[in-house]
Amino acid sequence: MIDRKIAMSVHKLQPNTWVDAYADYLFNYAVVRVSDEEIAKDLIQETFIAGLNSAKNFKGQATERTWLIAILKRKIIDHYRKINSKKGKAEVRLEYNASSDSDGDRLEEQVADPVSIAENDALENQELGLAIQSCMDQLPQNQRQVFTMKTVRGLSTEDICKELDINPSNLWVIIHRARKTLMGCLNQNWFTI
Amino acid sequence: MISCDEAAVISNKSQYKEASLSEKFKLKLHILFCGTCAVFSKKNKQLTSLMAKAKLCVMSDLDKKVLKQTIEEQL
Numbered sequence: 001m002i003d004r005k006i007a008m009s010v011h012k013l014q015p016n017t018w019v020d021a022y023a024d025y026l027f028n029y030a031v032v033r034v035s036d037e038e039i040a041k042d043l044i045q046e047t048f049i050a051g052l053n054s055a056k057n058f059k060g061q062a063t064e065r066t067w068l069i070a071i072l073k074r075k076i077i078d079h080y081r082k083i084n085s086k087k088g089k090a091e092v093r094l095e096y097n098a099s100s101d102s103d104g105d106r107l108e109e110q111v112a113d114p115v116s117i118a119e120n121d122a123l124e125n126q127e128l129g130l131a132i133q134s135c136m137d138q139l140p141q142n143q144r145q146v147f148t149m150k151t152v153r154g155l156s157t158e159d160i161c162k163e164l165d166i167n168p169s170n171l172w173v174i175i176h177r178a179r180k181t182l183m184g185c186l187n188q189n190w191f192t193i
Numbered sequence: 194m195i196s197c198d199e200a201a202v203i204s205n206k207s208q209y210k211e212a213s214l215s216e217k218f219k220l221k222l223h224i225l226f227c228g229t230c231a232v233f234s235k236k237n238k239q240l241t242s243l244m245a246k247a248k249l250c251v252m253s254d255l256d257k258k259v260l261k262q263t264i265e266e267q268l
């Protein structure tokens with residue numbers, strides 16, 4: 001964690017830490033907007049590859065995460081553009097028969113804001129979700145792993161203990177530390193106490 | 194009367210519906226006399242509802258492994 005803070009403060013890219021540090025954050029960001037986990041996974045992969053290819057353009061003013069989110073946003077827009085242009089081409093072809101002055105420019109206008117397309121309850125909680133994920137990403141590795149298995153994946157205490165070869169009291173100590181840290185990390189505004 | 198540490202464990206177990214009735218009773222009793230644990234317990238419950246509201250998803254370990262390999266190959 002200390003290492004990452006140092007890395008963040010000088011804003012240098014460290015692609016070999018990207019998956020552990022940002023994949024879940026980017027994934028949650030994308031899932032809400034494309035409403036499909038498989039598509040979201042593909043978009044994350046494309047984002048990382050695009051990030052590597054344009055690493056020389058990273059000026060270091062932004063943090064790695066902000067920079068990757070900016071790339072992901074473009075990937076999401078491209079994704080909707082692809083979907084819309086397939087649909088759009090069919091529509092234009094139909095319209096072309098009716099009136100001859102329709103042109104390709106309309107395609108661009110039809111590309112809607114991905115946010116408004118995926119608008120739903122989940123999006124309202126997006127800010128909360130990303131705030132939590134961001135705090136989880138800062139937990140020490142073992143706390144993050146156990147808390148995620150227990151709380152996000154909803155695995156049983158028994159299964160987690162078996163998989164990680166720990167005993168239940170270890171598990172509850174780790175869960176306690178994680179929950180306590182999250183309470184401190186999450187902005188007080190989210191709580192009513 | 195249970196200790197604050199024991200109270201915290203029960204409060205945490207309750208968030209995953211893993212506290213027994215008698216444990217929950219002991220926690221309630223403890224909270225009557227301990228403000229610190231009362232606050233922790235209340236915040237703990239709120240953290241649980243926030244987590245539920247956020248509907249987080251995670252990539253599987255396998256997906257992450259594939260991603261890591263993809264990055265390494267490009268480096």
Ligand SMILES: [Zn+2]
Binds near residue numbers: 196200230231
């Ligand atoms: Zn107490």
